[in-house]
Amino acid sequence: MSEPAIELRQAGYSLNGTRLIGPLNLQIERGETLVLLGESGSGKTTTLKLINRLLDPTEGEVVVEGRSTIDWDPVRLRRRIGYVIQEVGLLPHLSVAGNVGLVPRLEKWSSQRRHDRVEELLRLVGLPPGEFRDRQPHELSGGQRQRVGVARALAVDPPILLCDEAFGAVDPVTRADLQGEFKLLAEALSKTVVFVTHDVREALALATRIAVFTHGVVPFIGTVDEFRIDNTAAVAALRELQ
Amino acid sequence: MSLFDYLVQHRVDVALRTLQHLGLVGVSVGIAVTLGVPFGIIVARHLQFRTPVLAVANVLQTIPSLALFGLLLAVPVIGLGARNAIIALVAYSLLPIIRNTYAGISGVDPAVREAAQGMGMTDWQLLRMVELPLAAPVMLAGVRVAAVIGVGITTIAAAIGAGGLGVFIFRGLSMVDNSVIMAGAVPAALLALLVDGGLHLIERKLDWRVR
Numbered sequence: 001m002s003e004p005a006i007e008l009r010q011a012g013y014s015l016n017g018t019r020l021i022g023p024l025n026l027q028i029e030r031g032e033t034l035v036l037l038g039e040s041g042s043g044k045t046t047t048l049k050l051i052n053r054l055l056d057p058t059e060g061e062v063v064v065e066g067r068s069t070i071d072w073d074p075v076r077l078r079r080r081i082g083y084v085i086q087e088v089g090l091l092p093h094l095s096v097a098g099n100v101g102l103v104p105r106l107e108k109w110s111s112q113r114r115h116d117r118v119e120e121l122l123r124l125v126g127l128p129p130g131e132f133r134d135r136q137p138h139e140l141s142g143g144q145r146q147r148v149g150v151a152r153a154l155a156v157d158p159p160i161l162l163c164d165e166a167f168g169a170v171d172p173v174t175r176a177d178l179q180g181e182f183k184l185l186a187e188a189l190s191k192t193v194v195f196v197t198h199d200v201r202e203a204l205a206l207a208t209r210i211a212v213f214t215h216g217v218v219p220f221i222g223t224v225d226e227f228r229i230d231n232t233a234a235v236a237a238l239r240e241l242q
Numbered sequence: 243m244s245l246f247d248y249l250v251q252h253r254v255d256v257a258l259r260t261l262q263h264l265g266l267v268g269v270s271v272g273i274a275v276t277l278g279v280p281f282g283i284i285v286a287r288h289l290q291f292r293t294p295v296l297a298v299a300n301v302l303q304t305i306p307s308l309a310l311f312g313l314l315l316a317v318p319v320i321g322l323g324a325r326n327a328i329i330a331l332v333a334y335s336l337l338p339i340i341r342n343t344y345a346g347i348s349g350v351d352p353a354v355r356e357a358a359q360g361m362g363m364t365d366w367q368l369l370r371m372v373e374l375p376l377a378a379p380v381m382l383a384g385v386r387v388a389a390v391i392g393v394g395i396t397t398i399a400a401a402i403g404a405g406g407l408g409v410f411i412f413r414g415l416s417m418v419d420n421s422v423i424m425a426g427a428v429p430a431a432l433l434a435l436l437v438d439g440g441l442h443l444i445e446r447k448l449d450w451r452v453r
Contacts, residue, residue, distance in 0.1 A: 077362075089357025
């Protein structure tokens with residue numbers, strides 16, 4: 001088997017002497033969608049931030065593409081990892097095209113190449129470029145903003161995508177649409193995806209495997225089918241919520 | 243002599259004093275922006291500096307202008323004139339500029355900042371491409387406050403020989419002539435309104451929220 005895209009080796013994170021997560025051992029294979037599922041405060045987001053080095057582990061190590069995150073230049077590392085967060089974090093002073101084309105701009109792409117890429121990405125996420133490229137973020141619906149957020153994360157074709165409650169702020173119908181399209185997109189582009197959610201249904205809809213988080217540790221990791229029949233207390237409790 | 247007659251008769255003098263007035267305010271606010279914006283950024287990034295920096299700026303703001311001119315007068319290299327006035331005006335302008343730069347930058351939505359860091363922006367790119375543009379309207383509001391206060395205080399700077407429209411006011415006071423006082427006071431008031439309105443327009447242009 002080829003080396004995993006991301007690996008957590010005895011990784012933990014403590015703040016002011018309190019251990020928030022860990023020690024965690026996780027292997028995330030290339031092309032799979034691993035859903036980190038758990039209640040808020042269970043350490044999912046912290047784990048995500050260890051992967052793109054918004055945080056450094058206080059114990060163990062996190063290995064991305066064969067190299068420990070502390071050996072990566074954080075800027076280089078993050079350009080190889082698309083990041084979609086709940087409030088999307090679209091820059092409110094830039095148009096849709098400005099937001100989607102931002103990382104290509106940081107990477108010093110020519111304006112023509114940027115323009116073409118923005119058009120391509122907007123079509124990919126189902127937003128007709130003619131109608132949307134010049135809009136401001138506040139002129140978009142919640143679902144459209146999330147689509148722009150996904151397009152922006154894909155801009156320089158990073159092999160890895162991190163999503164933190166990416167579809168948490170939209171209505172259930174739009175949410176189901178986004179989930180379906182996102183799954184197809186991630187598979188078609190063969191991205192390695194780490195997706196944080198507290199929603200069991202979302203996890204079942206998206207996951208190749210599910211890692212259940214409680215109090216900063218992972219009592220269960222397995223496929224969707226294994227999740228459905230597992231008898232671990234934490235898993236059973238989550239299934240109850242469904 | 244009526245105010246109108248006085249203004250017509252002394253139109254060149256009034257125009258020159260108005261330009262001088264504007265020049266003093268412009269130079270002082272320019273210096274205050276150059277000093278205050280970096281201070282505001284530092285304070286926003288390193289909260290431990292917030293209390294001391296804002297405290298100093300606050301204290302400067304509370305010194306009565308005539309007293310500050312007097313204090314600066316006693317410093318050998320400063321003495322009388324425009325230099326004295328500019329130093330005092332810079333001191334008064336710092337607080338609104340530092341405070342609003344700090345407020346503007348710390349008001350940036352944490353989600354936006356996190357997204358920008360997450361996409362691999364360096365600290366400098368984050369500041370230049372995200373924080374400063376988003377803080378710009380608030381920062382400019384600080385500049386506007388500083389400029390309007392400056393127009394007012396500059397009238398008093400005529401007392402230490404810095405020139406400006408205050409010259410007519412002090413001249414009128416010593417001559418006990420209301421027309422001469424008004425020849426300084428009316429243009430000064432109009433100038434304050436103009437500066438306020440003009441900067442307000444630029445502020446709206448920079449404001450991403452109204453686009």
